[in-house]
Amino acid sequence: MPRFAANLTMMYNEHAFLDRFAAAARDGFEAVEFLFPYDFSAADIKARLDEHGLTQALFNAPPGDWANGERGIASLPGREDEFRRSVDRALEYARVLGNDRLHVMAGLIKPEQSRAAHREVYLNxxxxxxxxxxxxxxxxxxxxxxxxxxxxxxxxxQDDAQAICAEVGAPNLKVQFDLYHCQIVEGDLAVKLKRDMAGIGHIQIAGVPERHEPDIGEVNYPYLFALIDELGYAGWIGCEYRPRAGTSEGLGWAKPWLKARA
Known part of the structure; x- marks a missing residue:
């Protein structure tokens, strides 16, 4: 049975961030994820997790200057020391929050920049x-x-991400398979899930193309949820979508699973 984690960056925006934990728990979620925790103390977030019986599934390491358009620094030449500090800071939070998944964003590359140079930095x-x-x-x-x-x-x-993980060769480095992104770039989702499941460390979903609830658009999510179960995936599935209207009102697609787990 799929296990869903509410993404509190995109969902429950009707509430202040620290109040979103209670809202997700009321709707039957047992886990949450979000992009970044760093505007709040780890202790305050942990208190909300504990109060509402929630598991922290995942968050991202610091991404550089997000407000000015940066989207990760892991592949950026010249930012290696900053990247190491960002990982250290993320791990400090993870030790408190208890998540066993940490997402590291690669970053942006301009057409005139060397992909080979970025890739070497990324691997290291x-x-x-x-x-x-x-x-x-x-x-x-x-x-x-x-x-x-x-x-x-x-x-x-997906194939490039799997190749990078294989080249690094660390057993605790895996791919975050976001079905929304994959459908836009590649499609053929079921085949890729079957091919790559051993190397998948986290899954996320959203409707395609609007990135709303996964009950609308071009992806047959009930079929894919059954396939993910069949393939033996035991991790959380992050609901990283923008609700069309109210978050709770749009959870009809998830109620069979949330109710069953409750």
Whole structure:
């Protein structure tokens, strides 16, 4: 049975951030994820998790200057020291929040920049992150993202992400498979899930193309949820979508699973 984690960055925006934990728990979620925790203390977030019986599934390492358009620094030449500090800070939070998945964003590349140079930096930084996270039992995940939503993002394809993980060779480095991004870039979702499941560390969903609830659009999610179960995936599935209207009002698609788990 799929296990869903509410993404509190995109969902429950009707509430202040720290109040979203209670709202997700009321709707039957047992886990949450979000992009970044760093505007709040780890202790305050942990208190909300504990109060509402929630598991922290995943969050992202610091991405550089997000407000000015940066989308990760893991592949950026010259930012290696900053990247290492970002991993160390993320692990400090993870030790408190208890998540065993940490997403590291690759970053942007301009057409005139060397992809080979970015890739070499990316590989070295991922090796550092995986080694640093291993002592805490944390798996580092990397995510291919479509270039419609993030123009110039360095990592776009599932096969490239799997090859990078294989080249680094760390057992706790895996791919974050976001079905929304993959459908936009590649499609053929079921085949890729079957091909890559051993290397998948986290899954996320959203409707395609509008990134609303997964009950509308071009992807047959009930079929894919059954396939994910059949393939033996036991992790959380992050609901990283923008609700069309109110978050709770749009959860009709999830009620069979949330109710069953409750």
């Amino acid at each position: 930084n991922l090796a550092y992150a995986a080694k640093a996270a291993r002592a805490d039992g944390i798996t580092v995940v990397i995510e291919p993202i479509n270039t419609r939503d993030i123009l110039g993002f360095f990592l776009n394809r």
